[in-house]
Amino acid sequence: MIKHFLSLSSFSQSELLSLIHRAQFFFQNQHRPEVIHHLLQNRIFANVFYEPSTRTRCSFEIAAKRLGADIVNFVPEHSSVKKGETVYDTLKSLESLGVDGLIFRHADDHIIEQMKPFLKLPLINAGAGKYEHPSQGLLDLLTLFQEFEILAGLKIAVCGDIKHSRVAGSLMVAAKIFGMQIYLCGPDSLIPEVNEPNVQKSDFDQILPEVDAVMMLRIQLERHENLDLDPKAYHHQYGMNHRRQLSMKKNAIILHPGPFNRGVEISDDMVEHSQSRIFKQMNNGVAARMAILEWTMKGRT
Amino acid sequence: MIKHFLSLSSFSQSELLSLIHRAQFFFQNQHRPEVIHHLLQNRIFANVFYEPSTRTRCSFEIAAKRLGADIVNFVPEHSSVKKGETVYDTLKSLESLGVDGLIFRHADDHIIEQMKPFLKLPLINAGAGKYEHPSQGLLDLLTLFQEFEILAGLKIAVCGDIKHSRVAGSLMVAAKIFGMQIYLCGPDSLIPEVNEPNVQKSDFDQILPEVDAVMMLRIQLERHENLDLDPKAYHHQYGMNHRRQLSMKKNAIILHPGPFNRGVEISDDMVEHSQSRIFKQMNNGVAARMAILEWTMKGRT
Amino acid sequence: MIKHFLSLSSFSQSELLSLIHRAQFFFQNQHRPEVIHHLLQNRIFANVFYEPSTRTRCSFEIAAKRLGADIVNFVPEHSSVKKGETVYDTLKSLESLGVDGLIFRHADDHIIEQMKPFLKLPLINAGAGKYEHPSQGLLDLLTLFQEFEILAGLKIAVCGDIKHSRVAGSLMVAAKIFGMQIYLCGPDSLIPEVNEPNVQKSDFDQILPEVDAVMMLRIQLERHENLDLDPKAYHHQYGMNHRRQLSMKKNAIILHPGPFNRGVEISDDMVEHSQSRIFKQMNNGVAARMAILEWTMKGRT
Numbered sequence: 041m042i043k044h045f046l047s048l049s050s051f052s053q054s055e056l057l058s059l060i061h062r063a064q065f066f067f068q069n070q071h072r073p074e075v076i077h078h079l080l081q082n083r084i085f086a087n088v089f090y091e092p093s094t095r096t097r098c099s100f101e102i103a104a105k106r107l108g109a110d111i112v113n114f115v116p117e118h119s120s121v122k123k124g125e126t127v128y129d130t131l132k133s134l135e136s137l138g139v140d141g142l143i144f145r146h147a148d149d150h151i152i153e154q155m156k157p158f159l160k161l162p163l164i165n166a167g168a169g170k171y172e173h174p175s176q177g178l179l180d181l182l183t184l185f186q187e188f189e190i191l192a193g194l195k196i197a198v199c200g201d202i203k204h205s206r207v208a209g210s211l212m213v214a215a216k217i218f219g220m221q222i223y224l225c226g227p228d229s230l231i232p233e234v235n236e237p238n239v240q241k242s243d244f245d246q247i248l249p250e251v252d253a254v255m256m257l258r259i260q261l262e263r264h265e266n267l268d269l270d271p272k273a274y275h276h277q278y279g280m281n282h283r284r285q286l287s288m289k290k291n292a293i294i295l296h297p298g299p300f301n302r303g304v305e306i307s308d309d310m311v312e313h314s315q316s317r318i319f320k321q322m323n324n325g326v327a328a329r330m331a332i333l334e335w336t337m338k339g340r341t
Numbered sequence: 342m343i344k345h346f347l348s349l350s351s352f353s354q355s356e357l358l359s360l361i362h363r364a365q366f367f368f369q370n371q372h373r374p375e376v377i378h379h380l381l382q383n384r385i386f387a388n389v390f391y392e393p394s395t396r397t398r399c400s401f402e403i404a405a406k407r408l409g410a411d412i413v414n415f416v417p418e419h420s421s422v423k424k425g426e427t428v429y430d431t432l433k434s435l436e437s438l439g440v441d442g443l444i445f446r447h448a449d450d451h452i453i454e455q456m457k458p459f460l461k462l463p464l465i466n467a468g469a470g471k472y473e474h475p476s477q478g479l480l481d482l483l484t485l486f487q488e489f490e491i492l493a494g495l496k497i498a499v500c501g502d503i504k505h506s507r508v509a510g511s512l513m514v515a516a517k518i519f520g521m522q523i524y525l526c527g528p529d530s531l532i533p534e535v536n537e538p539n540v541q542k543s544d545f546d547q548i549l550p551e552v553d554a555v556m557m558l559r560i561q562l563e564r565h566e567n568l569d570l571d572p573k574a575y576h577h578q579y580g581m582n583h584r585r586q587l588s589m590k591k592n593a594i595i596l597h598p599g600p601f602n603r604g605v606e607i608s609d610d611m612v613e614h615s616q617s618r619i620f621k622q623m624n625n626g627v628a629a630r631m632a633i634l635e636w637t638m639k640g641r642t
Numbered sequence: 643m644i645k646h647f648l649s650l651s652s653f654s655q656s657e658l659l660s661l662i663h664r665a666q667f668f669f670q671n672q673h674r675p676e677v678i679h680h681l682l683q684n685r686i687f688a689n690v691f692y693e694p695s696t697r698t699r700c701s702f703e704i705a706a707k708r709l710g711a712d713i714v715n716f717v718p719e720h721s722s723v724k725k726g727e728t729v730y731d732t733l734k735s736l737e738s739l740g741v742d743g744l745i746f747r748h749a750d751d752h753i754i755e756q757m758k759p760f761l762k763l764p765l766i767n768a769g770a771g772k773y774e775h776p777s778q779g780l781l782d783l784l785t786l787f788q789e790f791e792i793l794a795g796l797k798i799a800v801c802g803d804i805k806h807s808r809v810a811g812s813l814m815v816a817a818k819i820f821g822m823q824i825y826l827c828g829p830d831s832l833i834p835e836v837n838e839p840n841v842q843k844s845d846f847d848q849i850l851p852e853v854d855a856v857m858m859l860r861i862q863l864e865r866h867e868n869l870d871l872d873p874k875a876y877h878h879q880y881g882m883n884h885r886r887q888l889s890m891k892k893n894a895i896i897l898h899p900g901p902f903n904r905g906v907e908i909s910d911d912m913v914e915h916s917q918s919r920i921f922k923q924m925n926n927g928v929a930a931r932m933a934i935l936e937w938t939m940k941g942r943t
Contacts, residue, residue, distance in 0.1 A: 070740055071943070073684035082374035084406055086399070094727070095735055098688070098714050102739050105686055105712050110406050112399050113414075113715075125395070125600040129612075133396055133599065136623035137403050138371055298735065299727040311731075322738035341372070383675035385707055387700070411707050413700050414715075426696070426901040430913075434697055434900060437924035438704050439672055642673070 043336045045164045046152055048174045048213045056181065056217060059331050063182045067327035070106060079334055081108035086139045088114045088131070089166070090146040095298055095322060096166050096175070100143045103329035112139060127151060128158065135161050141336050144168065162336035170204050176297055177210030179328035180255070181218075183321050187293055188252060191218040197247050199225040199278055200257030200305050203232045207297040208257060212239060223247045226257075226278050244278055248287050255295040256280050256305045271304045281307040285315060293317045344637045346465045347453055349475045349514045357482065357518060360632050364483045368628035371407060380635055382409035387440045389415045389432070390467070391447040396599055396623060397467050397476070401444045404630035413440060428452060429459065436462050442637050445469065463637035471505050477598055478511030480629035481556070482519075484622050488594055489553060492519040498548050500526040500579055501558030501606050504533045508598040509558060513540060524548045527558075527579050545579055549588050556596040557581050557606045572605045582608040586616060594618045645938045647766045648754055650776045650815045658783065658819060661933050665784045669929035672708060681936055683710035685742045690716045690733070691768070692748040697900055697924060698768050698777070702745045705931035714741060729753060730760065737763050743938050746770065764938035772806050778899055779812030781930035782857070783820075785923050789895055790854060793820040799849050801827040801880055802859030802907050805834045809899040810859060814841060825849045828859075828880050846880055850889045857897040858882050858907045873906045883909040887917060895919045 048056065069075045085104050087097050101111045114134065125133075127146065134142060141162040144152070149169030156163060167173045184191055196215065202208045202224055215222045215238055224231050225244035248254065256279075259269060275281070280294055288294075294306075294316040302308050311318055349357065370376045386405050388398050402412045415435065426434075428447065435443060442463040445453070450470030457464060468474045485492055497516065503509045503525055516523045516539055525532050526545035549555065557580075560570060576582070581595055589595075595607075595617040603609050612619055650658065671677045687706050689699050703713045716736065727735075729748065736744060743764040746754070751771030758765060769775045786793055798817065804810045804826055817824045817840055826833050827846035850856065858881075861871060877883070882896060890896075896908075896918040904910050913920055 077684060082378060084403060094716060094732065095739070098716060098736065098739055101714050102686060102741065105714075106740075112402050112406075114395060114399060126603070129600065129603075130395065132620055133623050134399065136620040137396070137400055138407075138624060138627055139403065299731065302728070302731075319734055319738040322735050323740060326740055383679060385704060413703050413707075415696060415700060427904070430901065430904075431696065433921055434924050435700065437921040438697070438701055439708075439925060439928055440704065 042160065043162050043338065043340070044156055044159075045162065045174060045332050045336055046156065047165065047172050048177045048210055048217065051217070053217050056178075056214070059178060059335060060181055060185050062334070063178065063324070063328045063331040064185065066106075066330040067182070067186075067324060070327060070330075073106075076106060076330070077108045079107045080104065080337060083109035083140045083337060084112060084138075085109060085141045085143055085333065086112045086114050086134045088134065088142055088144045090116050090127070091167070093145060093167070095325065096145065099322070099325045100164075100166060100175075100329050100333070103326050103333055106326070107330055107333060109140075109333065128155060131155055131159060135159060140340070141333070162340075164332060164336060167206055170206050171209045172213065173206035173210050173297075175325070175329055175332055176207050177214050178332065179321055179325040180207075180211055180295060181214055182324045182328050183293075183295065183317050184253060186324075187291075187317070191220060194218075194220045194253065195223070195251045196220055197223040197225055197242065197244065197251045197254040198257065199244050199254060199280075201230045201259050202226060202257065203230050205257050208255070211255065212236070215239070223251065245284070245287070248284055249289065251292055252289070253293045253295055254280065254288070255297075256300070257297070258300055258305060271301070275304055275307070279305055279307060280310045282309060285310060285313060288315065295321060298322065343461065344463050344639065344641070345457055345460075346463065346475060346633050346637055347457065348466065348473050349478045349511055349518065352518070354518050357479075357515070360479060360636060361482055361486050363635070364479065364625070364629045364632040365486065367631040368483070368487075368625060371628060371631075374407075377407060377631070378409045380408045381405065381638060384410035384441045384638060385413060385439075386410060386442045386444055386634065387413045387415050387435045389435065389443055389445045391417050391428070392468070394446060394468070396626065397446065400623070400626045401465075401467060401476075401630050401634070404627050404634055407627070408631055408634060410441075410634065429456060432456055432460060432464075436460060441641070442634070463641075465633060465637060468507055471507050472510045473514065474507035474511050474598075476626070476630055476633055477508050478515050479633065480622055480626040481508075481512055481596065482515055483625045483629050484594075484596065484618050485554060487625075488592075488618070492521060495519075495521040495554065496524070496552045497521055498524040498526055498543065498545065498552045498555040499558065500545055500555060500581075502531045502560050503527060503558065504531050506558050509556070512556065513537065516540070524552065546585070546588070549585055550590065552593055553590070554594045554596055555581065555589070556598075557601070558598070559601055559606060572602070576605055576608070580604075580606050580608060581611050583610060586611060586614060589616065596622060599623065644762065645764050645940065645942070646758055646761075647764065647776060647934050647938055648758065649767065649774050650779045650812055650819065653819070655819050658780075658816070661780060661937060662783055662787050664936070665780065665926070665930045665933040666787065668932040669784070669788075669926060672929060672932075675708075678708060678932070679710045681709045682706065682939060685711035685939060686714060686740075687711060687743045687745055687935065688714045688716050688736045688741045690736065690744055690746045692718050692729075693769065695747060695769070697927065698747065701924070701927040702766075702768060702777075702931050702935070705928050705935055708928070709932055709935060711742075711935065730757060733757055733761060737761060742942070743935070764942075766934060766938060769808055772808050773811045774815065775808035775812050775899075777927070777931055777934055778809050779816050780934065781923055781927040782809075782813055782897065783816055784926045784930050785895075785897065785919050786855060788926075789893075789919070793822060796820075796822045796855065797825070797853040798822055799825040799827055799844065799846065799853045799856040800859065801846050801856060801882075803832045803861050804828060804859065805832050807859050810857070813857065814838065817841070825853065847886070847889070850886055851891065853894055854891070855895045855897055856882065856890070857899075858902070859899070860902055860907060873903070877906055877909070881907050881909060882912045884911060887912060887915060890917065897923060900924065
């Protein structure tokens with residue numbers, strides 16, 4: 041059976057916990073090649089990013105290399121895409137070239153589900169459409185696990201452009217599996233209708249004192265261009281800043297998947313505040329992706 | 342002596358056969374690192390692609406990595422080319438940087454011959470101009486060898502934009518060396534004059550029942566913009582489809598170098614038809630390029 | 643302490659000499675993996691180039707790979723920069739991803755100094771702003787060392803667009819440290835005011851017979867667009883050509899950091915003349931960068 045990594049929803053709580061524990065192991069041993077460098081030796085993954093990305097692409101690349109694997113970067117702009125090749129044909133071509141797994145990002149919401157039945161090698165969702173970004177979901181779980189150990193019952197506020205955020209999508213999937221409470225905050229037009237008992241709309245300032253973590257989201261201007269947004273006004277109403285941080289519990293943490301807009305959804309002084317885990321999340325991302333890459337190769341010859 | 346890999350025409354039949362056999366060995370062992378990973382260890386090749394390419398660039402990169410070598414990707418757009426550097430100076434610079442071989446693609450028909458005398462490291466033709474694409478030629482020979490074992494006497498139809506196809510160019514060179522019969526089909530304006538006893542113009546539908554293989558070619562719109570082409574009409578007259586496949590011998594195979602235009606030169610249902618070897622060709626491409634890279638390094642310190 | 647490699651000015655003469663000797667060792671052993679390939683095994687550097695570059699980027703990449711390290715290429719155009727991310731946040735993100743060092747190029751004159759205090763990993767200046775390009779400076783010193791052994795007292799003419807040349811900047815820093823005499827030549831508007839006892843403006847043709855080396859610089863048209871420059875007239879007044887080469891000492895050498903404009907600052911026949919070390923410099927660049935990368939990792943766990 042091919043071990044695609046497409047959505048956190050396909051994992052049970054105990055399967056996710058063992059991925060988190062493995063990611064924590066990699067976090068602790070990321071600079072100990074003697075422990076980890078042999079694990080995926082001679083594997084070759086392809087990064088297939090139809091949308092730009094620094095963090096995620098490099099994060100997977102470093103994860104692969106730390107485990108002794110290699111990466112081929114497929115950059116659509118320089119390629120047959122210019123000649124009109126379909127995504128299906130590109131992925132089948134890369135499969136035919138004999139790579140061991142495809143790390144795939146695309147703007148289309150449904151393309152992953154369309155491609156999956158046809159592929160004979162693991163497809164790893166590195167952000168497809170606006171619904172899920174499961175490797176980010178795993179790194180967020182790892183970050184919460186390092187902080188609180190027990191995930192069940194955690195209260196998390198998510199604030200910003202939730203409708204267009206695949207990060208929020210994966211967090212909500214994880215919250216359901218682990219029994220975490222999610223509070224959706226931000227402009228009404230950016231909050232989706234979610235019918236889950238553990239998810240509810242909330243007033244940002246009212247809920248902040250009660251949560252264990254707050255995940256700030258970037259206003260993804262490139263995804264909805266008609267938004268009439270004044271950055272200053274937005275920051276005043278929904279931005280993380282000193283005033284709001286003071287209202288949070290002392291052990292509550294600030295998350296952001298990055299890249300962030302300083303002065304819009306988060307003030308300068310909050311990015312590296314002692315309660316912020318933003319750069320820690322990026323470090324955790326490499327560990328989480330090491331766990332994911334290793335998992336996809338299990339039982340594969 | 343520097344072992345450039347520039348054209349199939351510089352090889353004898355027995356030299357080509359030993360490259361095919363070696364490629365077949367790599368095909369069979371592509372996922373057995375213990376057998377092949379040490380063969381080019383510590384070699385560094387440069388991919389120097391002045392024209393976009395997915396398959397060929399990645400194919401060489403994976404071939405190199407499977408053999409334990411590494412690749413530096415030189416992307417002209419991000420480079421000194423913007424500052425007006427000539428191809429000669431770029432190649433000499435890469436030579437000076439100490440790479441072991443240059444994998445080179447360029448639109449100019451004559452540039453390979455112009456550069457060759459000046460280089461002290463192997464130059465590998467990954468598609469230069471419109472005449473030859475010898476690594477594709479070798480993978481096509483490998484595919485025919487796997488199917489028929491004996492190449493002499495094979496009958497192959499080539500259909501489409503032959504005039505602008507370096508793939509067809511290399512196939513005709515190989516056909517002469519091995520004594521294969523080539524039938525050129527497609528719109529008159531896209532068929533070159535070839536004066537070789539083993540090459541002749543033919544009517545596509547008339548010759549199809551007699552051939553062992555048919556190589557479909559993409560209409561390379563980017564190479565001749567004045568063509569007034571209706572895709573539907575083209576497909577009707579020259580496209581591979583179910584009706585035409587039925588007229589072929591049961592053991593005849595369909596080839597295409599990719600990327601292909603579905604519905605133009607080939608119908609959807611033919612791409613992965615049981616008589617198609619299109620994705621097999623891509624897999625063979627890695628094996629063929631492993632044989633080529635290894636060959637260029639023989640006797641080199 | 644973090645070992646940033648930012649400017650030659652932060653090194654003493656004896657420290658620079660030991661870097662030069664180490665680079666010479668790498669020059670002599672560049673193709674002996676058994677001697678050098680283990681030295682930076684399992685290190686991962688990031689190439690972070692905000693300006694295009696063939697030579698420097700590939701040179702660092704090959705240097706890293708020869709030492710057994712790996713490279714992640716961060717290409718700003720395909721990345722979060724499009725989403726408005728600051729340089730600081732990009733560098734901190736790459737730091738968080740756990741890379742071992744950042745090889746950094748940027749057009750801004752002051753950005754290196756601004757970033758340095760905040761980074762917990764070595765920053766390697768691969769050309770920042772218009773003042774310094776210290777890895778080029780080291781390779782120039784290596785080239786002079788191979789030729790003359792003793793650097794003190796050498797006389798070097800620099801000709802061309804000195805004002806916008808970070809290469810000239812680093813050479814002047816090195817000249818001060820080693821007691822070399824520098825003669826600045828070229829159009830008045832392209833020569834900066836330098837108040838150093840060992841640097842003086844000179845007439846190009848008058849000084850040529852006296853110098854040990856002449857460094858020709860490219861007119862960097864992309865950096866000052868208002869220049870009304872006639873290439874032919876420029877070549878006549880300031881270009882290196884056969885007539886000028888004849889006036890030089892027999893053991894004097896011609897340098898150029900590349901990429902060069904043939905027929906402008908240097909004639910065709912001078913590029914590979916027996917007194918030219920231009921392509922040798924590129925080869926030395928890999929050795930110099932191996933010494934630099936190794937140096938930055940010393941004492942680092």
